[in-house]
Amino acid sequence: MREVNTAPVLADRRIAALAALAIGLQVIEAAIPSPVPGIKPGLANVITLVTLVTLGWRAALAVTLLRVVGASLLLGTLLSPGFWLSLTGALAALAVLAPLLPLHPRHLSALGLAVPAAIAHTLGQFLLAWAVIIPHPQLPLLLPPLLLAGLITGVATGILTASVLADPRIQRHVRDPSTNQSG
Amino acid sequence: MMRNLRWGDAVVVALATALVTTSFALGYAPGAGSTHLVVTQAGMDPRHYPLNENRAIRVEGPAGITEIEIQPGRARCLRSPGNQGICEAAGWLERPGDMAVSLPNRLILQVGGVRSDFDSMHY
Numbered sequence: 001m002r003e004v005n006t007a008p009v010l011a012d013r014r015i016a017a018l019a020a021l022a023i024g025l026q027v028i029e030a031a032i033p034s035p036v037p038g039i040k041p042g043l044a045n046v047i048t049l050v051t052l053v054t055l056g057w058r059a060a061l062a063v064t065l066l067r068v069v070g071a072s073l074l075l076g077t078l079l080s081p082g083f084w085l086s087l088t089g090a091l092a093a094l095a096v097l098a099p100l101l102p103l104h105p106r107h108l109s110a111l112g113l114a115v116p117a118a119i120a121h122t123l124g125q126f127l128l129a130w131a132v133i134i135p136h137p138q139l140p141l142l143l144p145p146l147l148l149a150g151l152i153t154g155v156a157t158g159i160l161t162a163s164v165l166a167d168p169r170i171q172r173h174v175r176d177p178s179t180n181q182s183g
Numbered sequence: 184m185m186r187n188l189r190w191g192d193a194v195v196v197a198l199a200t201a202l203v204t205t206s207f208a209l210g211y212a213p214g215a216g217s218t219h220l221v222v223t224q225a226g227m228d229p230r231h232y233p234l235n236e237n238r239a240i241r242v243e244g245p246a247g248i249t250e251i252e253i254q255p256g257r258a259r260c261l262r263s264p265g266n267q268g269i270c271e272a273a274g275w276l277e278r279p280g281d282m283a284v285s286l287p288n289r290l291i292l293q294v295g296g297v298r299s300d301f302d303s304m305h306y
Contacts, residue, residue, distance in 0.1 A: 103191055112192035115199050138280050144206040151199050162187055 015051075015059050019066035022047035026071040038125075038142070039149040042118060042157055044071075045093065049113055049161040053105070054173040057098050064090045081133050085125045092124025093117040105174070110165055111158030118154030122146050217279055217294045220258045222251070225289035234258060234294070244288030251292060260285065260292060 008016070026044040034040050044067055052060040068087050072078040077086075096116045104113055126146060130139050164170060222242060223229040232240060238253040239261075247264030260283040263270035270290070273283035279296030 105187075105189070107189050107191035108195065109187045109189050109192050112189060112195040115195050119199055119202065136280075138278065141210055141278075144203065144210045147203045147206050151196075151203050154199070155196070166187065 011055070011059065014055060015062050015066070018047055018051050018055075018059075019063045019070060022063060022067035023070040023074065026067060027074050030071075030075055036145070036149075038146060039153075041153050042121065043160070045114065045117060045121070045157050046161045046164060048090070048093070049097075049110055049117070049157070050164055050170065052097055052101060052113070053110070053165065053175060054170065056175065057094070057101060060097070061094055064094055085128060085133075088128040089121040089125040093121040096120035109158075110161035111155065114158030114161055115151060115154035118150040118157065119147060122150035217256055217277060217281075217296050219295045220251070220253060220276070221291075221293045221295045223291040223293070231295070232258075242288070242290060244285070244290055246285075246287035249285050249288050249290055258292065258294065259283070263290075264288060 022044040025047065029040055029043050032040070047067070048060055048064050051063045068083070068090050069078070072080075072083045072086065077083045094117075096119075097113060100108060100113055100116060104110070126139075126143055130136075165174060217234050219234055220232045221229050222232065222240070224242065224244060232238065232251075232253060234253060234256055236253070236255060240251040240253065242249045242251065244264075249263040249270065250261040252259050252261040257275045257277040259275045260270040260273060263285040265285050265287045270283050270285035270288075270292075273281075273292075276283055276292060276294045279294050281294045283292045284290070
């Protein structure tokens, strides 16, 4: 009988640790009152970006899915509209980040990754909200302020991510595109 | 931080800013998305009038005549027999969903645009 090794390897531990950090950030963020519903800093995206440039997009996808499901379990929003919005936004951001990743760090810094991610996150959520949850003809009027918020929070999380990545303990894990594997 | 910035960052931020600016320009331009005025009177089929040219409409109802003025991209209730002026007070109707009502004439004016099935949904 063939032995199947299910012991966690180093990559699994890293993903688990990063997912735990992201869940923590998202739960803390949920406690911060927001002046406008739908606008929040998106600090957990810092973790997604750090995972992306250190461990690759498969790990980033794993961390993101763990974060969305884990945080929704803690917040009690699993399978609610907020959960689907969160999931859609996160996946939209990853879908934009995947093709941009090879440009990092030579042509794009973390800032250049965070801004498109935040905009895609906003757009993905908005499209789901408009198509399924609140199909109201006036809803597109909310989009411009939300996009502006996405731009601002994208710049903020980008700066945060850049300073995290600049830490020498993180820096040695950052992938160089010249030696990049499939992830 | 600054020395880590790349030229691609400037391109990305410029594109994102352009997108935000465009969304504001498109979303908040007067008359954006408004295509026609729907005039609904009790007991009759709704009538649709395009919002693309100047036009005056007179609708006769139980209380008198309601005058509707249409300009490109907007419409308003110009005069209505209601003594409280509620229909006129709605002002220019410019966005899809904007509405003016004359109860004495049993009349609803509403700007139509994109598909509108629900006012809102709550969870």
